[in-house]
Amino acid sequence: MNSAKVMALLNQWNMASHDQCRYCWCLPTCNVGCFANVGEGEMVTPEAKLKACAINRSRTHDLLIEYCGVLEENPKAFDYMAEMTLK
Numbered sequence: 001m002n003s004a005k006v007m008a009l010l011n012q013w014n015m016a017s018h019d020q021c022r023y024c025w026c027l028p029t030c031n032v033g034c035f036a037n038v039g040e041g042e043m044v045t046p047e048a049k050l051k052a053c054a055i056n057r058s059r060t061h062d063l064l065i066e067y068c069g070v071l072e073e074n075p076k077a078f079d080y081m082a083e084m085t086l087k
């Protein structure tokens with residue numbers, strides 16, 4: 001593994017993210033973190049990250065609407081999850 005390249009990618013990520021993520025409503029469920037989705041070639045760019053963020057927020061927004069719709073129809077729809085355990 002090329003640690004200098006890893007550090008360069010992390011620095012690019014931080015430069016593209018540091019002012020956005022801490023104010024983003026989507027942070028608790030964010031899955032933008034894959035470098036493959038926020039890069040152009042071998043560079044993480046603010047433009048590519050903004051595009052990935054917009055797609056992620058839109059998808060999360062749609063999922064929350066769907067989740068609320070299910071609960072409106074059946075308030076107990078997800079009660080079965082209380083008994084679930086992770087192995």
Ligand code: SF4
Nearest residue numbers: 021024027030032053
């Ligand atoms: S959607 Fe973008 S801005 Fe929001 S938390 Fe995720 S990476 Fe940060």
